[in-house]
Amino acid sequence: MGTDTVARTLAQASAILFDFDGPLCDVFAGLPAPQVARQLAQLAAPPDSVLSAKLADTDDPLEVLRLTHATDTALGLQIEQALTAAEIEAVAVAGDPTPGAVAALEAAQTAGRRVAVVSNNSSDCVHAFLARHSLTKHVHEVVGRPLHRPDLMKPDPHSLIRAADQLGTATTQCVLIGDSVTDIEAAHAAGSTAIGYANKPHKLRAFADARAEAITEHMQTIADAMQAPRSR
Known part of the structure; x- marks a missing residue:
């Protein structure tokens, strides 16, 4: 799927939800x-x-x-x-954000979209990374791993529903960008759409099988697509 498909998927959403590990950061790059x-x-x-x-x-x-x-x-x-x-x-010690991630966050802000990070990692580590790389200003809400309830991690839709509520929008108006099939499953369970970030070749087929609305191999594509005119 190309930029056009990604752009059409994003155009339908008022809120962009980013998974953390993958789309924004390689969490365990420095500490395996x-x-x-x-x-x-x-x-x-x-x-x-x-x-x-x-x-x-x-x-x-x-x-x-x-x-x-x-x-x-x-x-x-x-x-x-x-x-x-x-x-x-x-x-x-994870290094820089995922290539294209900063541009995607900036593009979402410029486009007037509400932005949340929705992660199975702890909210503490998400906040720490965002602060370390001066990205906090681009993110309205962070919904991390449900405290004391790992059973509610994705693919359960709990975190997406909570993010939509905190952003003041419906889950049907949200698109989740994630790098795992569980992200796609969680988005669909919440009534949201999903863009699969295929940072490894085998994920292209996995995301297609999971019926992701769009698939990209590069986060820069998200930034480029965000600049496309929104459908009315």
């Missing part, structure tokens, strides 16, 4: 996700536990949180705190 996942797994359970065996099968810190919380709520809260701390550490 598998390393964080291993550290959380070691904190979560002794080596011979059933939970430890489950955790050994994932290198995703968010999945460690999901599994731990589902097994033991109190332990899940401990892992949640540790994950948030690791995310804040990670975004401090």
Whole structure:
């Protein structure tokens, strides 16, 4: 799908929701996700536990949180705190924003769109990254991982519904830009549209199969498309 399709999708929305990890930032570029996942797994359970065996099968810190919380709520809260701390550490060494991300945020602001970041990462790490790169002024709301409720992370539509409410608009007037199938699923569950950011080649087919309204391989395309006249 080209710029025209992206532009048509954006033209229908009064609010632009950006997923964080991928579209705006490579969160674990400097502090690798598998390393964080291993550290959380070691904190979560002794080596011979059933939970430890489950955790050994994932290198995703968010999945460690999901599994731990589902097994033991109190332990899940401990892992949640540790994950948030690791995310804040990670975004401090993550490097620059995703190429084209700043231009996309600026274009959304210039076009008069309401903007929110909707992430499964903690709101604390999102705020830290935005502040570090002087991007806070481009974002009206940040909706991060639901506190103490990892079960409400995307693909659950909870965060999109909350973002729309905070932006003062309907979910049907929102478009989510995300780099995972769960983003597409969450957007559709909320009644929103979705643009898949295919930062890896295999995601092109995955997003098409998930029926994303538009797909782009470059965040700069979002900025360019935002400059197209809005349909009335």
